[in-house]
Amino acid sequence: MKRAVSIVLLLAMLAGLVACGTGTEKPSDTTPDSQSTVTDAPASDTEDEPDKGPTVVDILPKKDFDGATVVIAMDSASGDYIPSEELTGSAINDAIVDRTRAVEELYNVDIEYFAHNFEPREQYVMWAETGEDAYKLYTSRTRYVGEFITFNVARSWSDYPDIIDFEADWFDTYAINTFAIGDDARMLFGDANESGIRFAWIWLFNKELAEQYHIPDLYALVDEGKWTIDQLMTLTQAVYTDTNGDGARDEEDVYGYVSDNAASFDSWGPTLSVSPVRKDENNIPYVVDGLSQQTIDGFEKVYKLLFESAGTYVYKSSFGQLEAMFVRNKALFTNTLIGYLEKDSVREMVDFGVLPTPKLTEDQDTYYTHTDCMFSCLLLPSAISDEEALCSVYIANALNAFGREMVLPVYYEMVLKTRLTRDKESPRMMDLVLEGRRYGFEYFAESDFPLTHVTVLRRSYDRNNSPSVSAYTTQLDKCKTWVKDFLEDWEYMVEEIG
Ligand SMILES: [Ca+2]
Numbered sequence: 231m232k233r234a235v236s237i238v239l240l241l242a243m244l245a246g247l248v249a250c251g252t253g254t255e256k257p258s259d260t261t262p263d264s265q266s267t268v269t270d271a272p273a274s275d276t277e278d279e280p281d282k283g284p285t286v287v288d289i290l291p292k293k294d295f296d297g298a299t300v301v302i303a304m305d306s307a308s309g310d311y312i313p314s315e316e317l318t319g320s321a322i323n324d325a326i327v328d329r330t331r332a333v334e335e336l337y338n339v340d341i342e343y344f345a346h347n348f349e350p351r352e353q354y355v356m357w358a359e360t361g362e363d364a365y366k367l368y369t370s371r372t373r374y375v376g377e378f379i380t381f382n383v384a385r386s387w388s389d390y391p392d393i394i395d396f397e398a399d400w401f402d403t404y405a406i407n408t409f410a411i412g413d414d415a416r417m418l419f420g421d422a423n424e425s426g427i428r429f430a431w432i433w434l435f436n437k438e439l440a441e442q443y444h445i446p447d448l449y450a451l452v453d454e455g456k457w458t459i460d461q462l463m464t465l466t467q468a469v470y471t472d473t474n475g476d477g478a479r480d481e482e483d484v485y486g487y488v489s490d491n492a493a494s495f496d497s498w499g500p501t502l503s504v505s506p507v508r509k510d511e512n513n514i515p516y517v518v519d520g521l522s523q524q525t526i527d528g529f530e531k532v533y534k535l536l537f538e539s540a541g542t543y544v545y546k547s548s549f550g551q552l553e554a555m556f557v558r559n560k561a562l563f564t565n566t567l568i569g570y571l572e573k574d575s576v577r578e579m580v581d582f583g584v585l586p587t588p589k590l591t592e593d594q595d596t597y598y599t600h601t602d603c604m605f606s607c608l609l610l611p612s613a614i615s616d617e618e619a620l621c622s623v624y625i626a627n628a629l630n631a632f633g634r635e636m637v638l639p640v641y642y643e644m645v646l647k648t649r650l651t652r653d654k655e656s657p658r659m660m661d662l663v664l665e666g667r668r669y670g671f672e673y674f675a676e677s678d679f680p681l682t683h684v685t686v687l688r689r690s691y692d693r694n695n696s697p698s699v700s701a702y703t704t705q706l707d708k709c710k711t712w713v714k715d716f717l718e719d720w721e722y723m724v725e726e727i728g
Contacts, residue, residue: 286400286631290336291393295621299340302625303368306345308606309425309569310369313343325640332636333628341625366614366622372409373603375417376675380719384416384609390623394418398627400634402426408669409607411720412513417607417674418626421633427641428569429602431497432663433585439484439562440583443469448585449655452662457597458589459501459531462487462563466541469562479543481555486541488561493548493602495532495687497565500598501590502528504683505670506702506709514717515671517709521699528590529690536691552576567602568663571645584646584659586666599666603676603684672709680708 304312317324330341344365387394388410396406396415405419405426419426435448445465451457466486474482489495499505503525507515536542545551549566556564557579565587570576586597608626610619646656672679686702 286628286635287332287336290628290631291624293337293624295337295339295624297338297340298618298621299342300366300621300625301342301344301364303344303346303365305369305371305606306347307604308369308371308423309428309604310423310606312345321640322637322644325637329629329632329636332632333625336628337621337624339621339625365611366618367626368609368611369423369606370609371603372417372605372607372674373676374674375409375607375609376716377678379416379674380716380723382612382723385612385619387415387418387610387623387626388413390620393620393623394627398631400630402667404667405607405669407513408509408671409674410513411515411717414724417609418630419605419607420630421638422608422626422629423606424633424637424641425605426601426667427638427664428567428572429605430568430663430667431565431587431600431602432568432571432660433563433565433587434556434582435563435585436556436559436561437581437583439469439559443486443562445562448583449659452585452597452659455589455592457585458592458594459528459535460591462588463531463535463539466535466563467539469541473560481543481545481560483543483560485543485555485561486539487535487563488543488545488551488555489536489564490545490548490551492688492692494551494565495536495691496602496684497587497600498528498532499600499670499683499687500668501587501594501600502532502683502687504686505672506681506706507671507713509671515713517706517713520703520706524590526699531590533691556582568645568660577645577647581653583653584656584663586659586663597662597666598668599663601667601669603673675712678712680712681705 304310306312311322311326313326313330314323315327317327333339334341346368387396387406395401396403398420400421402419406415406417409415409417409419421427435445439445440448448457451461469484469486470479471484472479473484474480476482503522506517508518509515536544543551543555543561545554549570551561551564552566552570553573553575555561556566557575559580571584576582587599589597610622610626614622642657642660646653646660670683672682676682676684681702689701690698
């Protein structure tokens, strides 16, 4: 539960920093006493907060790199914000610029960003083989990394336990472990990369409709662990009004839940345990023998919710239901990516609340969140010198730490807007969503791996069917071969190259 407490605390700190500066992008507030947009709040300016605890500046290891230049190559097609050179008045941009400056100051370095957008494998392999050493850190979309990681393009973050603590608040520990082999982690996930947040799935509910339909306290339901698919079905199946009175179920009517024709299916992946890859006690991947009964039952529940409930409407295009219906008060519930909350139409709609993805059953240990594979990871180039790598490790750690302290609260404020002042539960729910992010090992080679949960779910539901267990099973041998080959390549890389 490490995330749950701290973001609320950070938001409280933000509230204490009111009026440090307002950006030109800031829309007029309806509540005069709401929090101002913080654009230039270095972590060290918070002495007036009595019991805030140590800031990351206090915690991070100190070092002087004598003005070294660190160029970070960023995958511009991932969902990360590419930092600009200077403050622009946009709250999120300025928070990111401030993050860079804080790291530069702490370690006496000059950080530059280079946005790249290339075909993955060739470029990375070239960097590794030719010793392209201009870039001291780089990011890549996770879905492509598996195709080149065994080409020895990246050093192991695990070699620096004195500097990097994978359990720190600012790292996504679950992701790091998922994409590590044994204790060798070459992909780093944390709050330096906003894509890990923006591509996470979230549920939204329309507060006005919730009141109208006498929906019980949903936050309490979540807290009690009772926010399940069954519960969602119960709450939504009777919610349907033929608003335009034409006798047809269309986009003008009001529904309990609006989904879409493909992407929303993906969000059930972790909850239904669809991934064919698991990790053993030594964190080595293996392929399961088939779908569990629990997963098959889960498929049926989701199928009923999507296609057999009068309260559900499946919109024709992916993600389109959000603006076409939810923001127009046509749906009690919908689910989408957190990044879509940045849309103006969403921020301006009537009040909504955020929730995690419902559990499959109440005894599921926590709420699981799917993250679309466009999220990126940080890679430490193998081509740079040991000395340069050491510097990059300090920088990477600090970018994540300051990302959590300086950028995440501003991001929350941006997507939740005035809801922060009216609804103290939403930030807490956001924490719960992010804390529940779960990944399948196959994600990091999504385009190459023979069987991903996305293909399983989409193919099944596209056919308006419960999943074909035999179709799943026939792919498992290919998955086993893929994982075996991968592990051999990995072993070769570690033993022969380093
Ligand atoms: Ca109608």
